[in-house]
Amino acid sequence: MLRTSSKPAYDAREAKLRALMVAALAGDAIAYRAFLRELAAHLRRFLGKRLQGRPDDIEDLVQECLIAVHDKRQTYDPSQPLTPWVHAIAGYKLADHLRRNAAGTIARSDFDDEPDEAASNSQGAADAARDVAKLLARLPDRQRLPILHVKLQGLSVAEAAGVTGLSVSAVKIGIHRGLKALAAMVGRRA
Amino acid sequence: MNTDALIDAIVARGSVAKTRSMRRQYAVALFAGTAVTALVTLSTLGPRHDFAQAVALPMFWVKLAFVASLAILGTLAAFRAGLPGRRVSAPLCGIVAVAGGMWIVACAALVESPPAARAGLLLGDTWRTCPWLVAGLSIPVFVAIASAMRRMAPTHPRRAGALAGFASGATAALVYAFHCPELAAPFIGTWYVLGMLVPTLAGALLGPRLFRW
Numbered sequence: 001m002l003r004t005s006s007k008p009a010y011d012a013r014e015a016k017l018r019a020l021m022v023a024a025l026a027g028d029a030i031a032y033r034a035f036l037r038e039l040a041a042h043l044r045r046f047l048g049k050r051l052q053g054r055p056d057d058i059e060d061l062v063q064e065c066l067i068a069v070h071d072k073r074q075t076y077d078p079s080q081p082l083t084p085w086v087h088a089i090a091g092y093k094l095a096d097h098l099r100r101n102a103a104g105t106i107a108r109s110d111f112d113d114e115p116d117e118a119a120s121n122s123q124g125a126a127d128a129a130r131d132v133a134k135l136l137a138r139l140p141d142r143q144r145l146p147i148l149h150v151k152l153q154g155l156s157v158a159e160a161a162g163v164t165g166l167s168v169s170a171v172k173i174g175i176h177r178g179l180k181a182l183a184a185m186v187g188r189r190a
Numbered sequence: 191m192n193t194d195a196l197i198d199a200i201v202a203r204g205s206v207a208k209t210r211s212m213r214r215q216y217a218v219a220l221f222a223g224t225a226v227t228a229l230v231t232l233s234t235l236g237p238r239h240d241f242a243q244a245v246a247l248p249m250f251w252v253k254l255a256f257v258a259s260l261a262i263l264g265t266l267a268a269f270r271a272g273l274p275g276r277r278v279s280a281p282l283c284g285i286v287a288v289a290g291g292m293w294i295v296a297c298a299a300l301v302e303s304p305p306a307a308r309a310g311l312l313l314g315d316t317w318r319t320c321p322w323l324v325a326g327l328s329i330p331v332f333v334a335i336a337s338a339m340r341r342m343a344p345t346h347p348r349r350a351g352a353l354a355g356f357a358s359g360a361t362a363a364l365v366y367a368f369h370c371p372e373l374a375a376p377f378i379g380t381w382y383v384l385g386m387l388v389p390t391l392a393g394a395l396l397g398p399r400l401f402r403w
């Protein structure tokens with residue numbers, strides 16, 4: 001197991017996080033909030049060391065991990081140490097993130113870096129916005145909402161998952177399929 | 191949304207959870223899948239025709255103990271593969287030890303028998319169908335384990351798929367053992383194990399597609 005700190009610090013954090021998590025699983029909301037805050041700080045360091053990216057990317061990933069920890073909290077056995085559980089989830093999400101970026105399928109910056117010609121022409125921009133809204137309306141919710149939140153409003157995937165109540169992977173799949181469907185619609189009209 | 195706001199949203203969804211219910215879901219799924227496989231086996235293949243005599247033979251029980259221990263170790267390993275941070279090396283070592291034990295018995299049986307009888311010990315009467323029946327019967331158990339696994343959190347999807355496949359293959363072999371007339375150790379060590387390896391391989395191929403979260 002990769003250590004992010006010295007042995008005594010590791011043990012102290014383990015004991016603290018585990019006590020909070022055990023209380024949280026029994027229904028203690030205050031302990032749960034403290035646990036998630038503490039965990040976020042730890043994950044920021046853990047992921048920061050492994051991901052040489054923009055701070056935004058790291059924070060996105062921290063949020064994704066927090067949601068995964070919440071969604072999968074049933075898989076934590078209180079008789080087992082907590083840190084390996086947390087690190088395994090973070091490692092999985094990190095690998096997933098790297099794979100996604102390598103594939104380049106739904107990188108957030110797809111639209112960010114391109115010079116936006118339509119924006120220089122307010123009439124064109126208004127037309128484009130109307131077209132996008134019309135096309136989006138034809139998508140099912142599970143594709144429309146993720147695109148709306150992530151691609152248009154600029155939320156992270158994890159945030160969109162939090163807002164829509166979908167799982168993180170459902171948001172990613174929704175964006176991917178939705179964009180494909182949009183491209184097909186545009187292709188048919190052209 | 192910043193992280194603190196996200197944490198507030200998460201806390202608002204509640205934090206109560208019981209690991210016990212995860213274990214129960216897995217056990218229920220495993221039982222359901224095994225029940226389907228047992229029904230299919232009984233209704234299409236039936237128990238071996240000389241079942242009453244077979245239970246008197248020690249080798250029948252050795253064979254049953256072999257597949258039962260592989261099924262138990264396999265389902266335990268698959269369950270652990272669904273829990274982040276849990277090691278599967280202990281049940282895996284157990285699986286290798288049990289298989290190795292059967293191979294030692296098989297080698298001894300081959301060495302002790304006259305050369306003319308060796309092919310019969312290895313091939314029996316049913317070597318062509320045995321691995322495929324075991325693999326086919328593993329499908330209901332695999333579906334059940336995979337559906338339970340999807341609610342868990344396998345951090346190594348390929349490994350989790352392979353172990354789910356092995357667990358379903360070994361469980362199917364346990365059911366199939368009540369039908370199968372073969373009792374020679376070389377046969378069991380070869381064709382039963384091959385029958386379990388087919389779903390193991392299929393699981394390894396399917397894992398990354400099935401277990402994404």
